[in-house]
Amino acid sequence: MSESKFKIVAEESIQPIKFSFNKENLSKAKDILKMYPPNYKESSIMPLLSIAQFQNDGWLPKKAIEYVSEFINVPEIKVLEIATFYSMYNLSPVGKYHIEVCTTTPCMLRGSDSMLNLCKKKLGLEIGEVSKDGQFSLSNVECLGACVNAPVVKINENYYEDLDSQSLDTLINKFQSNKPVNHGPQSKRKGTEPRK
Numbered sequence: 001m002s003e004s005k006f007k008i009v010a011e012e013s014i015q016p017i018k019f020s021f022n023k024e025n026l027s028k029a030k031d032i033l034k035m036y037p038p039n040y041k042e043s044s045i046m047p048l049l050s051i052a053q054f055q056n057d058g059w060l061p062k063k064a065i066e067y068v069s070e071f072i073n074v075p076e077i078k079v080l081e082i083a084t085f086y087s088m089y090n091l092s093p094v095g096k097y098h099i100e101v102c103t104t105t106p107c108m109l110r111g112s113d114s115m116l117n118l119c120k121k122k123l124g125l126e127i128g129e130v131s132k133d134g135q136f137s138l139s140n141v142e143c144l145g146a147c148v149n150a151p152v153v154k155i156n157e158n159y160y161e162d163l164d165s166q167s168l169d170t171l172i173n174k175f176q177s178n179k180p181v182n183h184g185p186q187s188k189r190k191g192t193e194p195r196k
């Protein structure tokens, strides 16, 4: 799989000059730290990066990585290693709705190519691009861990499952018109119950 363009560190001109958790996220971060023994603070890197990314419109600037390393007093390289390894962290700006299409085998067998092509055509985007209006960005990812409900697409923090071309098209229409959406299976089944 080709490296996602969103894993490339954003150019200097768009890097913010500072980052710190807002009041609400600072409180969340302190609660997260309490979940780990003091000698395992590194274990909190992933949830801390997640709230930093959420606060910064879906991507992690260099200052956020620096901030998390200082927040838990671990070398910056440890934080950077995690931010660059896992596909859920973006190092450059994404759209308001960041679409990640799973293209690993179970999803591929259940039609992920069609899902990806539909997104490309409907939104006029290639993988790694952000739409001009900043509303959508598109990425392909490895297994999202919900294969039983393949094909699966992740949009921001939620999973949309049991998709077909029609339900994905409807979903994108709803995002485009700011209508409420239900995450989870887009078929009639609940969770992972057997198909009727």
Ligand code: FES
Binding pocket: 102, 103, 104, 105, 106, 107, 108, 142, 143, 144, 145, 146, 147, 148, 150, 151, 152
């Ligand atoms: S292969 Fe797509 S969720 Fe596992």
